[in-house]
Amino acid sequence: MSGLILPPGQGRRLTTPTQDVTFKATESDGSAISIFEVVVPPGFDVGAHSHHHAQEFFYVLEGELDLLAFEPVKRTEEGWQDWESADGDRVVHAGPGSSMFVPSGTPHAFRNSTDEPARMLFQSFPSPDHELYFEEITKIFAAGAGLDPEAVEELRIRYDVSQITPLRYDPPAQVSAGTAARNGA
Template structure:
């Protein structure tokens, strides 16, 4: 039987140009929190990712599903050690627990949507990144000490957010 409607939950309409969208700078990438776990009762989150040439996270894995739809450009995904180039218009799903990473090796910027289910990645990014004014805002200039602190914080919080770096 389907549960009754929960009127305490409201419709969410996400638009990347909405002034209420929070943008995070993380390892040179910019992530817009379009739909948060708070808005979906923890079921999923949707993140708008702007990846400059050369950008992308280190190899990692986590116990939640992650799906990417490439909107602009192309991204090279490494999944269980095998490389796959994914171009605009395509969607790729990373199963929970599988080792992976992505990198923009195209020579141009790329943009993709990332959905994580259940949510949590949005909170992790908010805790380890730096808030910036928008999708086109420059990454903050961090000292070596500040960069080292961000890496340490990411490593320390990874297990809290069901992730590990490889």
């Protein structure tokens, strides 16, 4: 029996304007946990959702993300950024080294509210549900004719994703002032 060693940047990669996922360890490698490296573009909001069966773990490698992992006192359909738990938990703006564990049934979300990409390590149990989900949603995003809400909803139902607030992608309109200054603009 052998393990799996991948140099930086290696692994099977799925890329669209809203998704950049590199598979690191999958069911086909013998893993019971799906492990991915995910680049979250500026303006991407996965929307609050939950899974009845899956458990997830997120670890911020670079950049900053807004993270949520609790049942709010009151759910709102349009957004999750102002949610609060009965214990007073609120959304956390998290930087490198931050992590989030999500037990089955727990509402959770992440959003890149900055103007720079963020990179995270993402693990999901059991394998291969999220692997198949990413493969299929990549095809939907890659179709290029805009997001097909019916196709996304059907996909979510098949892969145990109970969406609470909408998935959104609102990329910044312009290059940030910090990026422009670094680039000499």
